[in-house]
Amino acid sequence: MSPKVYPNDLDIIRNPEALRSWKDNLISLPYRSYLYSYPHKTSYRQLERKLPLSELWSGELADTFFLYMHIPFCGARCGFCNLFTLPDKRADVHAEYVDALERQAVQWAPFIQNKPVARFAIGGGTPTLLEPVQLDRLFHIAQHVIGMDPDQASISVETSPETVTSERLAILKSRQVDRVSMGIQSFIASEAEAIYRPQKPQEVERALEQLKRYPFPILNLDLIYGLPGQTLASWLYSLDKALSYEPEEMFIYPLYTREHTIVKPEHIRQSGEDQRLTFYSAARERLLARGYTQYSMRRFAKAEAGSGKSLLPYGCQEEGMIGLGCGARSYTRSVHYSSRYSVGRSATASIIADYVAAADYTHAEYGIVLSMDDQQRRFILKALLHTEGLALHSYVERFTTPALADYPELNLLVQTELAVIEHEVLRLTEEGFMYSDAIGDWFISPDIRARMESCVLS
Known part of the structure; x- marks a missing residue:
C-alpha cells in the first residue's frame, strides 16, 4: 500500500x-x-440504477466538450498492454462496429449538441486498422451527427507503423487532423520482440518517412523505457532515432507490468538492475537540450507546436468528455461511465458483441458516481x-x-x-x-x- x-x-x-x-x-x-484519469476505470461498477443520458448531460457545466471515439481493434496485443482492445483484423467486423458507433452517436446527439466540441480524438486499439472507407466515416459521424466543427476543434488520431498508408494519411489530411500519434516503443528489434511488439525497425522507418510526406501540425511519437534487455545506450539510440524525424511532441513512458499483461515483473528483473530513473533523467536532459518543453513526467513538446486553428478552450480537468464506442469513457462532473471493462480476449469479444448488437444506447449502466x-x-x-x-x-x-x-x-x-x-x-x-x-x-x-x-x- x-x-x-x-x-x-x-x-x-x-x-x-x-x-x-x-x-x-x-x-x-x-x-x-x-x-x-481519476478515478481509475477499475473502480467502476454496475450502477445502482440505469441513468438516462438526458439526466446526466442536461446539467453539465462544462462550456465545451471533448469528443472521443474508441476503436478497440488492433493487429496484435503488445506485451505491456492492459487496455480494452481485441486483436481482430476482419474488415466486416470493423464495419459492423462502426455501424453501431453511428447508431450510438445518433441516439446521443440530442443530449450533447447544445455545446461545441473543442477536442476530438480517435484512439484504440488502432483506429487506422480500419479500412479507409470506415476510417473516413468516423469523421463524418463527428461532423454531421455530433456537430463537431473541424475549424474550431483540435483533432487527434492514433496510428501504428504497419497501418500507415498514403490512402489513410490522405483521409486524415483532408479531415483537418492536426495531431497524429504513433507508438514506436523501441527502434531495437530485440527490445520490440521482448514486449511482443509486432514490428520491425524498417517498418517503423517506412511509416515515419510516409508521415513526413503528409506533414501534420503535430507528430507525436511514443517510446518506452525499462524494457527487458534495454541499456542506457540502446534507450538513447531509440530516442535519438525518433528525434531525427523532428516530432513536435514526444511521450516517454516507463514500462509497467500488471496482472493481465503478457510481460511480467520477472521479465524486467531478468534484464538486470531497474534503471528507469536513470533512463528518465537522461531522456529529459536530451529533450530539454533539443528545445522541448516538459509538460508532465511523460509529455515533452516544442513550445511553438500547434495547429494554427482558432481553437475553442477546454479545461484540463476533462469534464464534459463524450466517449463513443465500446470501451470509451464519458465524464460528466458527477458521473463517469463506460461499457464494462475487461482485458481477457474472450470477455472483451463478448462485451464488443453486446455493444454491436444493442438497440438502445441512451442509458449509463456501468461507472461510478463521484x-x-x-x-x-x-x-x-x-x-x-x-x-x-x-x-x-x-x-x-x-x-x-x-x-x-x-x-x-x-x-x-x-x-x-x-x-x-x-x-x-x-x-x-x-x-x-x-x-x-x-x-x-x-x-x-x-x-x-x-x-x-x-x-x-x-
Whole structure:
C-alpha cells in the first residue's frame, strides 16, 4: 500500500526524521501504474440504477466538450498492454462496429449538441486498422451527427507503423487532423520482440518517412523505457532515432507490468538492475537540450507546436468528455461511465458483441458516481501532475474551501521539496515530476483504492 497520510497524522511535518522516512518510503515504491484519469476505470461498477443520458448531460457545466471515439481493434496485443482492445483484423467486423458507433452517436446527439466540441480524438486499439472507407466515416459521424466543427476543434488520431498508408494519411489530411500519434516503443528489434511488439525497425522507418510526406501540425511519437534487455545506450539510440524525424511532441513512458499483461515483473528483473530513473533523467536532459518543453513526467513538446486553428478552450480537468464506442469513457462532473471493462480476449469479444448488437444506447449502466471527495481529488491530480500545477484560487472558486485545508497532507510534498507553492500555485519540482506516478498513487482516496483492489478482471 502507498504511504497514505491523513490530516490527523500531520505531526510528521514537525519531525525531520519522520519526514525523511516518509519521503524515502514514497519514492521507493515500485512502478505500478500511472493516473491518466481519476478515478481509475477499475473502480467502476454496475450502477445502482440505469441513468438516462438526458439526466446526466442536461446539467453539465462544462462550456465545451471533448469528443472521443474508441476503436478497440488492433493487429496484435503488445506485451505491456492492459487496455480494452481485441486483436481482430476482419474488415466486416470493423464495419459492423462502426455501424453501431453511428447508431450510438445518433441516439446521443440530442443530449450533447447544445455545446461545441473543442477536442476530438480517435484512439484504440488502432483506429487506422480500419479500412479507409470506415476510417473516413468516423469523421463524418463527428461532423454531421455530433456537430463537431473541424475549424474550431483540435483533432487527434492514433496510428501504428504497419497501418500507415498514403490512402489513410490522405483521409486524415483532408479531415483537418492536426495531431497524429504513433507508438514506436523501441527502434531495437530485440527490445520490440521482448514486449511482443509486432514490428520491425524498417517498418517503423517506412511509416515515419510516409508521415513526413503528409506533414501534420503535430507528430507525436511514443517510446518506452525499462524494457527487458534495454541499456542506457540502446534507450538513447531509440530516442535519438525518433528525434531525427523532428516530432513536435514526444511521450516517454516507463514500462509497467500488471496482472493481465503478457510481460511480467520477472521479465524486467531478468534484464538486470531497474534503471528507469536513470533512463528518465537522461531522456529529459536530451529533450530539454533539443528545445522541448516538459509538460508532465511523460509529455515533452516544442513550445511553438500547434495547429494554427482558432481553437475553442477546454479545461484540463476533462469534464464534459463524450466517449463513443465500446470501451470509451464519458465524464460528466458527477458521473463517469463506460461499457464494462475487461482485458481477457474472450470477455472483451463478448462485451464488443453486446455493444454491436444493442438497440438502445441512451442509458449509463456501468461507472461510478463521484463523491465530493472524488471530485476534489480529481481536480487536484489533473492539475498537479502537469507543469501548470494547481492554481489554489481555482480550487477555491470550484469548491469554496482551500485545497490545503481540505487536504493538509499536500503540505508533505512541499516539506519534502517534491513540490513548491509559487504565486499561489502548487507545482511539482523537478524531483517531484520524476516521482509523479508515486505521488498520484499516494493521493488515491481509500474508498477508490478499495474498489480498485477488489476489481476482478477476466
